[in-house]
Amino acid sequence: MAGHAIVVPYPGRGHINPMMHLATKLASHGISLTFVLTQAWHKIITQAEDDFFSHARKLGLDIRAGLIPDCVVGESERWANKAAFFLSLSNMEAHVADLISNLNRSGATVSCIVADTLLSWAVPLTKKHALVSVSLWPNSVTNFSLFYHSDLVELQGRIDYIPGVPSLKPTELPNGLFYSSPVSHGIAQSFLNVREADWVVVNSFHALDCRAVEALRHKTPVQCVGPLNMPFTYWGDGKSDSESSQWLDSKPARSVIYVSFGSFINVARAQVGEIAAGLMQSGYCFVWALRPDAEASEIWEMLPPGFLEECKDRGLVEPWFRQEEILSHPSVGGFFSHCGWNAVMESVSASVPMLGFPLAMEQFLNCKLVVEEWKFAVRGRSREDENRIIAAQEIAGNLKMLMEGEESARLRGAVERFRELAKDEVTDGLSASNLKLLANRLKAGH
Template identity: 40%
Template structure:
């Protein structure tokens, strides 16, 4: 009788924050569409948030339900991050990131349990920052894949971080002034200034130094991965991708990881769901429908960062002075969990129909609306890929982490928008005033803005092509799946 091997069973575990879960959820769908069984792991806390955001009962798992509606074999599992469910992970961010670094025992127990009840785990695909999971996988003899949620040029910067840090230590020792430092030795990456680096290289607070050390550990582990997968596409970062292909393990681009319904002309509603939103999404389509084509400025600073009340006030006045209608996704905790009144007194009453402020929304639905003319963004990588894939000009307003580097590439290298801020890091406490903001908005409607739209149109087509059958990211996915099957067959042969 012929032996029919069990299907590959991939365990996917994103870092438990919104910006890391979103692309990995779409990757799970893409992987399952290739015939794999997928178990998507969340923490108990994030799983509860997902259920709450979808206004569903605990009896219905949104992750499994969405996959079932698409006829995909994606299962859902939860483990503890070691913190109480009601612990404020935003206010207690230091405690949170340290707790996540100690989840190895939980992950190992989960894998043992899954192996008892279903097809055995064939590989563990984890966020690059979950470096400790490598030892769990190697102990259990399971292939380990590092999943990088940021652009490949940022991967390169961290990969060669030891060179960056050595150069800066040497320079500080010699002059104490970094003004003339040029970072021009990272393969495939154009020349950078220190202010273009991720903020952790430039800030000395505990969280920044802890996270920089976390990245050091993560890249030590990543060098030992069986594969590294990246949420990007080859046409966007061709030089960086080619340079990383020379490394071991090579880095494969498998993006842009957006719900497929936004990357093709015809789709069903189920293909536009992500399934892992942690906040309730407010529908703004009726308001957007009331606005002229290419008129609305959409504003969002993502799911994690905090912004001072004073800076929010300047942004509000800049939006007002621009004269353009605006939609602002303004998280209730964007200043702090204890601050609820973020905008100037009477601001929204004064704006009337010019502006709409919502706590959160479906960003892809907004960016794909014909009334949207521009996107004021913190330059988080998910937001940037969404802007690129939907052809929306961007105004960069970075605050933290890789956002400064992303903004540099968006504005200076790819010419897909403009900087609002001058590039100073959040720790510089540089206030961006209303005049700078309103001027940047108006710039979108000039001849320069028209050139930006032309550049975006070409990349929008490339993003879609990458994921179609035979596209660069689709080929990389097929190559990865073939390699994974071969590796598992080899491992089974050793066991036999």
């Protein structure tokens, strides 16, 4: 009889979302699993319009919530004190161990832990309990290879010797590689431990990341199972009758820009003002997901006076939208994005080219990849621009390049090619076969 899988995401929206997609796909192959969340994150997930657990029940999937105490630094404090947050992740281990014991006593024999790669305690805990260890890296294989070979990185001159990774400037590296801190030491430990995992799966696809996959083949073989959000799903009822969808229905094909900079890092208030002005100067309609920052309770407080009134016929501005629903709408023709990896995968899945505006972490690397390697994006910001306010006029010019003309056509052709390759891989190609093989091995207990 197949055992039971414990699924543990890293506590952050950008990591929880791909793990939810992976859990759904494993459950659809007949795997029973418990999805571990802190009390606070369970509240966020179940109160959201897109309740994952409700959606799973409607599909008849055996996915249950496993709640643990709020033992990590909260989401609102995470960016302000990254070191404290990262160190607090180790507090999860004892609670997950207790959950394993409780499930075993209840008759749901635990056979596997599927955990985010950055939870450094997960692989050792799995070995301690003689369980199968599956590590999910929710980013690119290229980024995985860079961290895997972090001992080779020297911050002098170009870095052109990391297997499977294109030539990089030090400023294009993820944060965890170019400064020494508890965070970078913790990431390094995670990548030492992941070498002992039974399976490493990545939210990418072979046609996109083949150089890095091949470079790792004889070291720590990684299995691409993405894009995990493809085919298009969100945790709602399958309908697209939201106010935003109805608004988009009234717009011409490929005429609207979707603007979102992720769920974690806030854009500087001065830069928000330039983005607002740039959107208006561009002349395009837009949908903007703008979260209030720590000093604002409402989004209007972050915007130039009168902006919401001025843009009411051309734009929607709200704290949150169903991103995949927006991107998949035929009227959306461009994605003004921070280049988080989930955003990259959703851009490919919806065949929408990007204007990259990275803010931190690995986003500058992702931006380089989508602009220079995969060529379906325009760069709006580099790490050299990290502390510079990009002016409205420059933003408007980049948006025009994204949305119309010869360059726009080239970008659109590139992302459409990758979308077809991704679709093939998740339907009956490598991503589908890797996922099926993993599910079969888990059901067999090894």
